[in-house]
Each structure stands twice: as C-alpha cells, then as structure tokens.
Amino acid sequence: MSERNPTGLPKQADVIEPGDVVLDLAQGRPMQVIERAADSVEEWVDANDYDLLGNYGNARLGASVDDAVYTCVYVSNLKSEPSNRYDFPAARLGRVEVEAAHPDGERIQEVIRRQLLTTMYEIALKADAAESGRPDSFVQALNFCIDGVFGDVRDDAREIAEAETLLEAHDD
Numbered sequence: 346m347s348e349r350n351p352t353g354l355p356k357q358a359d360v361i362e363p364g365d366v367v368l369d370l371a372q373g374r375p376m377q378v379i380e381r382a383a384d385s386v387e388e389w390v391d392a393n394d395y396d397l398l399g400n401y402g403n404a405r406l407g408a409s410v411d412d413a414v415y416t417c418v419y420v421s422n423l424k425s426e427p428s429n430r431y432d433f434p435a436a437r438l439g440r441v442e443v444e445a446a447h448p449d450g451e452r453i454q455e456v457i458r459r460q461l462l463t464t465m466y467e468i469a470l471k472a473d474a475a476e477s478g479r480p481d482s483f484v485q486a487l488n489f490c491i492d493g494v495f496g497d498v499r500d501d502a503r504e505i506a507e508a509e510t511l512l513e514a515h516d517d
Contacts, residue, residue, distance in 0.1 A: 362381070366441040368441065371401075371406060376420060385412065385413065397434060412435045417431055455498055463509075
C-alpha cells in the first residue's frame with residue numbers, strides 16, 4: 346500500500362509532473378503544476394532560505410524533507426489571470442487524474458510527447474531517405490539527443506513514424 350498523507354490520499358511525489366492539474370489540499374483550490382522546483386524540500390529550503398515545513402498548511406498535511414517541491418499557479422477564477430507562482434511540497438498536492446477521461450487512460454503529457462516525437466522521427470526518417478551517403482544519421486542523432494529521456498514513449502513514437510513513413514512510401 347502506498348504511503349498516505351493525513352488527508353488519507355496517497356502521497357503524490359512519484360506521479361506529479363509539469364502540466365498536471367492538482368488541488369491545494371490545504372485550501373481545496375485547483376492549480377496547475379508549472380515545474381518541479383526541487384527534488385526535495387531540503388534542497389528547496391537550502392536554495393530559498395525559507396522553512397517550507399514551518400508553513401502550517403504544509404506541516405498539517407505531513408510534508409517531509411524528502412518530498413519533491415512543485416511550482417504551481419492557482420487557476421480557480423477565470424476573471425483573473427494567474428500572476429503568482431507558489432512552491433508546494435508534494436504532500437500538499439492532490440493530482441486530478443484527468444487521464445481517466447482519455448480513451449487509453451493516457452496522461453495528456455504522454456500524448457503530446459508521443460505526437461512530438463513521432464513528428465521528429467518522421468522528419469528524421471525522410472531526411473535519412475534523401476541522404477544517400479549516410480543512412481540513419483538523422484535518426485541516430487535524434488536518438489542520441491533524447492536517449493533516456495522519454496522511455497517507452499520514444500520507442501512507440503519511432504515505431505509509429507516508421508509505419509507511417511512506410512505507408513507513405515507504399516502509397517507513392
């Protein structure tokens with residue numbers, strides 16, 4: 346069973362990423378995650394000289410020095426644009442699982458990554474096909490640039506791009 350914070354919700358550090366919609370569990374207000382500010386509260390405190398765990402909202406939700414810290418903006422009012430960014434430990438954030446509405450249960454970030462990488466691979470494959478002297482040089486360069494970054498999404502994107510490129514060549 347996963348570790349839980351005092352609200353009874355699972356701790357979110359391993360599942361939150363930029364672009365996610367989250368709730369501020371101390372205030373119940375929706376926010377969007379802008380970036381991962383630090384890998385731990387301890388790292389964040391050292392860089393910012395502020396006791397993040399001393400904040401009442403963070404402390405009562407079981408935040409610890411090991412929690413990742415995320416920069417978020419509140420998005421609860423259409424009449425006012427987000428103007429301030431706030432850093433929160435993961436224990437204070439409840440991720441809204443909007444991917445439940447996606448037909449494949451995929452996070453929107455994964456869909457965007459796959460589409461972007463597929464397009465990049467299609468371009469690289471076409472460039473390699475046009476380059477007679479060094480086949481696969483563009484694909485190899487792309488693999489080098491993104492190695493270890495996107496994991497399974499990268500592999501899926503390359504397979505999709507190769508299939509689409511073969512289909513285009515067959516149609517011509």
